[in-house]
Amino acid sequence: MTRTASNTALAISPQVGSIDAYMQGVNSIPVLTAEEEKSLAERLFYQEDLDAAQRLIMSHLRFVVHIAKSYSGYGLPQADLIQEGNVGLMKAVKRFDPSVGVRLVSFAVHWIKAEIHEFVLKNWRIVKVATTKAQRKLFFNLRKNKKRLGWFNNDEVNAVANDLGVTSAEVLEMESRMSSQDQAFDLSADDDDQSPNFSPAQYLEDTNSDLAEQVAGTQWEEHANTRLLHAIKTLDERSQDIIMARWLDDGNKMTLQELAAKYSVSAERVRQLEKNAMKKLKQAMGEL
Template structure:
């Protein structure tokens, strides 16, 4: 392998993707025996040169995977770069004693990094945060390439296949069909299109007099209710809550335990009971 690591860095995907792909395709593919020897050198002897050769030999595989995510409107170079991060993580964790080729082990790590990058950058507003939503995002988007709006039967079939609820399939379909828009009108928008910007029709109710009055009334009632609830407590319980929650320098359980000559656990119990009494009084 004559190409150095510095050469690959100079041919980073972001600078010249075609040159980068040409370079990584020129690296020799490792035989099973070569790969096992390098993996053992890394795993048992922490040989960094072995790690470099393992990474370099599999860069072409990352490019191949990254191409399958070309439909998300993101830079192919960025996808490759993220996939390379996954490859390096896989090489670091690869155990040659498991009896599998590195490529089979690395595919999970490569796709995981690319998935994270897509979810962070595909939309301004995140559309998939839970594990189930992420599964739906990638599987449903692949199916939507060949489907129009899903019928109830199609949505049910997808839900059963992915082990999620049908309503979540419809919800994700709506998110995928939506699009981001700027809040203000663009500099090039004319009078016929500028009015469509959300800034021209979304109402800011923060300074509405009725809303301000309602908030002030709620705040006043809350403070009054809190004061009345505190008056219902015995002196010790009231002092514990004031010291723990209403003072600028809040006391610890141990501080109050020393003050009243009891255990910290007893102070915690008194605090819990006092909070329960106050909540009941304020909800009455």
């Protein structure tokens, strides 16, 4: 699977073109239904079908982009975060067991986050010290001007600021960054639930949204829409038109009076037809 997975990632890599074009490309790839995903996963798991692996990877690239966005506030290129997440996705696809009974996206979230976490961890120190060209220049100049250990006094801060052409606040901020110690990414082994300790691993990611929950919601909405369309087809042509015009046409919904004029009946008759049609729809959707 390694060869196919690598070619898949390179085919629409965020490094090839603009990040917006990449996102547009992966969002255009259809999401697999539960049945399609299970069939492909079984072909890969039991038959080592590389074409199935490629389809599984391609259809889940959009979720990697979604996860990578939640790590965008740390001075690291979005394309790099996505690339690392793609590596995690490929590892997840390789290890996915379709007999477990969960969707691939729920299983893959752990692997995608693990790769992104590892990437951020390797770059944690440089991100903390200097994230812009101006900050890096100040960092190196400040190290050259700092002749001793310990904090600058006010006169030294002002002198360095004048020499480097920056504000005293910028000097103090950079000195604080340079003097701080690296923090462990994960909690140590002796930490427990009762400890008031924190680590970057606990707050690095934006946890305001649950990807698996969002995917499940989207899939349920698509399923419900499909059932509704099938149910509408069980109605007669006039009832279909009334339901579409009254409830499903976002652009130009018709009133009872307009439909009454269209079918040369009273508005009350249209209301009755609408009520009967809605009752039939509920019954049809319950049977699907």
